[in-house]
Amino acid sequence: MRTAGATGGFPRRMPRVYGAVMSIRRLPDHLVNQIAAGEVVERPANALKELVENAVDAGARRVVVDLEEGGRRLIRVTDDGCGMTPDEIRLALERHATSKLPSDDLATIRTLGFRGEALPSIASVARFDIASRPADAASGWRVVVDNSQLVQDAPAALNPGTRVAVEDLFGRLPARLKFLKSERAELAACVDIVRRLAMAHPAVAFTLTHNGRTLFQSAAQAGDLFAAGAGRLADVLGVEFADNALAVDLARDGLRLTGFAGLPTYSRGVGDHQFLFVDGRPVRDRLLLGAIRAAYQDVLAHDRFPVVALFLETPEGFVDVNVHPTKAEVRFADPGLVRGLIVGGLKHALREHGQRTATTVSSAALGAFRPLNAPLSAPPRPSTPAMAEWTLAYNTPGAGAGLAQPALTPFMPGARAAESMPAVEPAAPAAESYPLGAACAQIANTYIVAETDDGGMVIVDQHAAHERLVYERMKAALAAGGVKRQVLLLPEVVELDLIAADALETRADELAALGLVVERFGPSAVLVREAPALLGQADIIGLVRDLADEIVHLGEALSLTEKLHEVCATMACHGSVRSGRRLSPAEMNALLREMEATPNSGQCNHGRPTWLKLGAGDIEKLFGRR
Numbered sequence: 001m002r003t004a005g006a007t008g009g010f011p012r013r014m015p016r017v018y019g020a021v022m023s024i025r026r027l028p029d030h031l032v033n034q035i036a037a038g039e040v041v042e043r044p045a046n047a048l049k050e051l052v053e054n055a056v057d058a059g060a061r062r063v064v065v066d067l068e069e070g071g072r073r074l075i076r077v078t079d080d081g082c083g084m085t086p087d088e089i090r091l092a093l094e095r096h097a098t099s100k101l102p103s104d105d106l107a108t109i110r111t112l113g114f115r116g117e118a119l120p121s122i123a124s125v126a127r128f129d130i131a132s133r134p135a136d137a138a139s140g141w142r143v144v145v146d147n148s149q150l151v152q153d154a155p156a157a158l159n160p161g162t163r164v165a166v167e168d169l170f171g172r173l174p175a176r177l178k179f180l181k182s183e184r185a186e187l188a189a190c191v192d193i194v195r196r197l198a199m200a201h202p203a204v205a206f207t208l209t210h211n212g213r214t215l216f217q218s219a220a221q222a223g224d225l226f227a228a229g230a231g232r233l234a235d236v237l238g239v240e241f242a243d244n245a246l247a248v249d250l251a252r253d254g255l256r257l258t259g260f261a262g263l264p265t266y267s268r269g270v271g272d273h274q275f276l277f278v279d280g281r282p283v284r285d286r287l288l289l290g291a292i293r294a295a296y297q298d299v300l301a302h303d304r305f306p307v308v309a310l311f312l313e314t315p316e317g318f319v320d321v322n323v324h325p326t327k328a329e330v331r332f333a334d335p336g337l338v339r340g341l342i343v344g345g346l347k348h349a350l351r352e353h354g355q356r357t358a359t360t361v362s363s364a365a366l367g368a369f370r371p372l373n374a375p376l377s378a379p380p381r382p383s384t385p386a387m388a389e390w391t392l393a394y395n396t397p398g399a400g401a402g403l404a405q406p407a408l409t410p411f412m413p414g415a416r417a418a419e420s421m422p423a424v425e426p427a428a429p430a431a432e433s434y435p436l437g438a439a440c441a442q443i444a445n446t447y448i449v450a451e452t453d454d455g456g457m458v459i460v461d462q463h464a465a466h467e468r469l470v471y472e473r474m475k476a477a478l479a480a481g482g483v484k485r486q487v488l489l490l491p492e493v494v495e496l497d498l499i500a501a502d503a504l505e506t507r508a509d510e511l512a513a514l515g516l517v518v519e520r521f522g523p524s525a526v527l528v529r530e531a532p533a534l535l536g537q538a539d540i541i542g543l544v545r546d547l548a549d550e551i552v553h554l555g556e557a558l559s560l561t562e563k564l565h566e567v568c569a570t571m572a573c574h575g576s577v578r579s580g581r582r583l584s585p586a587e588m589n590a591l592l593r594e595m596e597a598t599p600n601s602g603q604c605n606h607g608r609p610t611w612l613k614l615g616a617g618d619i620e621k622l623f624g625r626r
Contacts, residue, residue, distance in 0.1 A: 043180060044071025044169055045189035047122050051164050052197050053112035054119075055079035058162065061220060062205040065194055069211070070186035072169055080161040083134035086141040090153070092130075093145060095120045112281055124148045125176070126169040132162040147172050191215060192272075195236050196282040199275055199309055202232035226258070233260060233309055237273070241266070241307060244358045250345035253337060254315040257345045262307035264299040264350070265602065265609045266358035271305040278312045278319055284328050288312075291339045295346035298471075298569075299600050301607040310342065335553075351599040357609040435596050436460070436611065439588035446579040448588045455616035462588075463579045464604035465595055471572035471605050472598050483515035483564065486533040492540045498524045500548035507551055514561065518544065534564055569605040 041047050048071060055063045058081025068074035084092065095117055122128055123145040133140030133156075142156035170177040180186060187210055194216060198206040202221040209215065218235035221228035226247060234242040244266035250257045262273075276288045288310075296306045320331040332338050433453035441449045448460040496504070504511070505520050515532030528540055535543075577583070583591070595601040595610070604610055620626045 041118075041122055041125065041169075043189060044075055044166075044186050045193050047071070047118075047126075047166055047169060048075050048077070048190050049193045049197070050118035050122065051075065051077040051166070052194065054164075055081055055162065056197065056201055056204060057112055058082050060161070060204060063207070065190075065206070065208045067187065067190055067208070067210045070183035071190050072180060072183070072186060073167065075166040075169070075190075076163065078161065078163045080159070083137070083140070083160055083162055084132040085134060085137070086143075086153075089130055089132055089141055089143050092119050093123055093128075093143065122166055122169075125173055126171065127151075127167040129165040129167070130162070131156045131158050131164075133158055133160050135160040193282075196275055196277075199229075199232055199236055200277045200280050200282055200311070202228040229258075229309075229311075230260070237307070237309075240359070245307075245309075246349040246353050246356075248310065248345050248349045250341060250348065252341050252344075254318070255337065255341055256313040257310060257341050258313070259308065259310040261310070261346050261349055263353070263356055263358045263602070264296060264306065264600075264607050267300055267304040267306055267607065269304065273307040274305065275309040276312075277310070278321075278330050279314055280311075281321065281330075282328070283330050285330055287332070287335055287339060288342060291342035292346065294339075295343045295350070298475075298605065299350060299603050299607060304607055308346075312338070312342075353602075357602045357612060434592065436592040439585055439592060442583055442588065444580075445582045448583070448591065450588075450592060452613070455619075457614045457619060458611055459614075460592065460595070460611040461579075461604075461608075462577055462581070462583065462591065464608055465591060465601065465610040466576040467572050467604050468601050468610060469591075469594055469598055470576045471569055472600065474568040474572060478564065478568070482513065484533040485515045485517065485530040487530050488528065488540075492528040492544075493521055493525055494528060494541050494544045495525050496545065496548055500524075500545075500552055501526055503551040504544070504548050511547070514564065516544075516547075532564060534568070572605060 041050075044067075048065065048067075052063060052065065055077055058079060060079035060081035062080050064078045066074065066076040066078075119128070119130075124147060126147065128145045129142070130144075131140055131142035137160075140156045140158045142152060142154060143150070144152035170180070191208065194206060194208045198204070198216075198218055205218065205220040207214065207217045216236075218232060221231040223231070226249075230242055230245075233245070241260075241262060244263045245260035246263065248257060248259050248261050259277075271289070274289065274292060276283050276285060278285075292306060292308055292310075300306060314332075318333045320333075435452075437450035437452035437456070437458050439448055439450050442462075443449060443459075446462060448462055450458040450460065452458060501520065501524050504518055504526050508518055511518055515530070515534075516528065517530035518526045518528050521527035526544065528544060531538070531540055602610060617626060
């Protein structure tokens with residue numbers, strides 16, 4: 001039987017009373033620290049991040065992290081930094097006490113930690129054990145705090161440096177404890193934190209263990225910025241990434257962007273391998289992630305994510321890092337400048353190495369070969385004299401070596417789609433070698449096989465390759481001759497807010513250069529009179545609203561450029577030579593030469609590789625010769 005006042009068998013929650021007269025009181029310190037911990041420490045990875053950042057700020061050259069049960073049972077960080085005196089340890093456990101702001105200026109922060117709330121917040125929700133010793137001290141000092149209660153404050157024996165242990169995190173807060181994820185998920189988050197901080201500081205040695213098993217270890221890296229960074233990235237992401245990464249180094253208006261960007265054909269299905277750092281601080285910023293997506297939009301499929309590790313250095317006062325307690329978000333004084341630097345730097349690196357494809361592509365192709373156990377049958381005899389002549393020519397030693405064409409010859413396939421392949425006369429070897437070699441044969445009227453001067457074999461997907469060539473030609477034509485405009489029969493009126501309408505009006509000349517002619521129409525609307533002819537029957541209203549949002553928030557009109565490029569990509573796909581089209585030797589070699597001279601020709605518009613190479617050593621492995 002339901003009780004009175006109950007609904008659906010459950011007791012009715014008492015209504016909240018707002019506006020009740022209550023006296024103002026000061027919250028106790030332990031409750032204040034717990035409230036602060038709710039902002040700073042949501043899971044073990046947050047506590048680990050604060051402790052490792054403190055170790056790096058202390059000048060540590062070696063950091064050892066020990067975890068148990070994904071960090072819920074134990075987080076211990078040991079470093080060889082400058083250490084602290086007993087008074088400094090006690091002061092560090094008080095709220096808003098820090099050594100990171102000597103000038104009291106939040107605009108000149110150059111340390112990882114600076115808010116002075118991490119240690120007391122962690123100590124309020126766990127058993128916190130800190131021991132430290134400066135290099136010039138005879139012994140160390142240890143302080144133990146159990147959920148804000150002081151337990152021990154006494155001398156301790158330890159090496160110079162600091163050791164901090166966090167035990168039983170949220171053990172006395174079951175409401176917080178139940179929101180933690182599984183041990184594996186919490187461990188993965190902790191590992192990610194250590195990896196990101198290790199990438200940002202290659203001169204510091206890192207070791208991470210979990211339940212006594214070493215999960216990550218990287219020695220301190222020596223050398224200049226790129227040498228040390230490449231060595232640490234190889235330890236964190238593997239040698240495979242180092243073999244498929246492009247160096248990025250670009251400076252503009254006081255900003256500098258460095259790091260490494262993965263080849264488009266070396267991509268992932270999720271974006272968990274995009275590592276971004278601002279002034280040595282790991283961040284997760286939507287502006288930076290959007291810039292990476294824009295830089296790769298022409299060379300990567302929409303459901304794939306590039307692998308990048310980018311480091312942005314800024315002048316003092318350009319970045320506000322005091323945006324969020326976790327310090328994972330930042331705010332830039334000029335977001336458009338940052339976005340343009342990242343997009344320009346990545347595109348320049350991709351364009352300079354556009355003919356490369358990932359080594360994993362060739363490795364996968366090599367792994368696809370399997371010994372043939374079935375007996376070989378005799379090949380069928382050619383059905384026509386022309387085909388017999390062609391087969392003889394391509395089986396003649398040296399027949400393909402002289403097929404190289406001048407690099408200036410554009411690939412313009414003729415209309416002889418169904419004609420037989422003409423006979424190829426043996427010719428003398430080419431005087432000049434080419435990166436993609438000389439065409440030897442065509443397989444299934446789809447793939448071109450070429451031989452390089454070092455005895456390797458290159459296989460080219462003719463449709464994917466020509467699709468990229470046509471796309472790059474169309475983009476170049478757009479840039480050189482402008483975008484053709486089409487007058488709308490009935491101008492479109494787009495309703496916006498006042499700020500968005502002002503933003504579009506100030507960029508009207510820029511939009512007109514891209515083929516979109518807009519003018520102010522009342523206080524909060526714009527009138528669209530002309531649109532790019534390439535877009536056809538596009539959603540003009542939706543496009544204009546997207547452009548207004550981008551100009552207001554990013555200072556750039558990106559959607560229109562992306563739309564134009566998408567149309568060009570679609571036209572290139574339909575206008576390129578199709579699979580199943582038979583090509584003459586001259587056409588095949590012209591295609592190879594134009595690929596060598598075209599940016600981003602290593603992948604098609606959808607991010608698939610256009611060619612792969614098997615070196616002479618790879619071919620020898622197939623036959624057990626090495």
